[in-house]
Amino acid sequence: MSKNKQEFVAHITSKEEDFSRWYTDVILKADLVDYSPVRGSMVIKPYGYEIWENIQRELDQRFKATGHKNAYFPLFIPESLLKKEQEHVEGFAPEVAWVTHGGDEELAERLVVRPTSETIICAMYSKWIQSYRDLPVLYNQWCNVVRWEKTTRPFLRTLEFLWQEGHTAHATEEEAQEETLKMLGVYEEFSKNVLAIPMVAGQKTEKEKFAGALRTYTIEALMQDGQALQAGTSHNLGQHFAKVFDIQFLDKDGKQKYVWQSSWGVTTRLIGALIMVHGDERGLVLPPKVAPVQVAMVPIAIHKEGVLEKAQEVFEELKAAGFRVELDDRDTYSPGWKFNEWELKGVPLRLEIGPKDIEKNQVVLVRRDNHEKTFVPMENLVDTIKTMLEGIHESLYQKALAMREANTHVAQNMEEFKDILENKKGFIKAMWCGKRECEDSIKDQTSATARCMPFEQEHLYDHCVCCGEKAKHMVYFARAY
């Protein structure tokens, strides 16, 4: 190990020493983002954006498969529209950006830069929906939104962020509820099978629900530092918006009725989740399904006769097989340098090919997650890699699940609750009476919030962890991003 190596590695702060700094170091060094001249707004660089594109593609397929279509609604929303739904405007008003002028002229009516699009979409639905035959409306849009946050962190909280928002309208309450849960299920399945992140799925408390919703459902993930991250939400909007935006249809029975609605979304924050769930001391660890590069090929002794030619041959074969593969033929870096760089960038598999391998008709594969090195014959290389990538996905998921389980604790009372937060961190499972006062009190005392009331309820004990009265729900609490 040279002194250069020590210096280079030292550029990433240790996770144990300072998790926040580790996170910042990793996203910058791995070239995912850069800070921009605009406060709180990041530039997503190609390597980071490609992760988002992969997330988009996987989710979009799932949306289409469940009958949704993409559309695009305006960035600007007239003030009067935002203000129609009382709870909604109260929830979002403190963090909207206003457009007050067009050129030099002051606008007759101010516009908000969308913080979310319920209002503008409902205004259009009101116009488009006349009959039960028009229902359900199942639209989604991929776009950016703006929320004027006080403090920001790349991917986790920025003034502007990218997301998708699904907005649906249904004839019945049952259908809207079914849709709300179905899409949360899509998120949960996607998180498991694409991001390799286990989620706790459940319902938000009244205090934590979306401004204007009837009920909010959520998927919550646990980061390696013991903090929770809300990864996606799905809202049953009931008829709140339908009534203020007058979205009515003539039903089969000849009666005018208001539609029932849902909305649901996930954001670029998912990339933050990926980093904080899977990353290690060497940098990013990306699940194969979203990794911009799945296989990084490092030829050894490039200048030697036949090495680059053989590497190119293998490269073409892997590319044709559908892998996202990169042949690192830069002659300015040594193999060792490249190994470290691709590890920092989280590439799931490294493929080494050198004169000795060519002689033996084999290649060397090294897994990013456990650093396991295997010599594999050139025959069936495509199948071997396919199997190995699947194995990496599976073990990333199992590792994340084990991490979450090791950091999920039961608190019987507030002393235990505080003790866990101080000494162990992570998720706290506790029973709750359902009263707002207890939820507020827990937050005041511990800064932990109710993440969700999981669908998989467990009866841990009878009393509320806070007030001691009869408990109604089992709740996951945690400090959250």
Add this chain to the structure above:
RNA sequence: CGGGAUGUAGCGCAGCUUGGUAGCGCACUUGCUUCGGGAGCAAGGGGUCGCAGGUUCAAAUCCUGUCAUCCCGACCA
């Protein structure tokens, strides 16, 4: 929005106390030799010191303001 810290070359930093022609390591460029865990030698290029004022013969250095980033709280995907 409160408390703390930091802004000097692409990155990491020194210089500031005690004002006097801006430095180091890595990276970058060119050439040659290297190549199985962060290669070597040689020659080069690059900074109005975050920004704006002020003090001074003279400001990276002292003063005021401002902007941004990071950390800790309150608020939020």
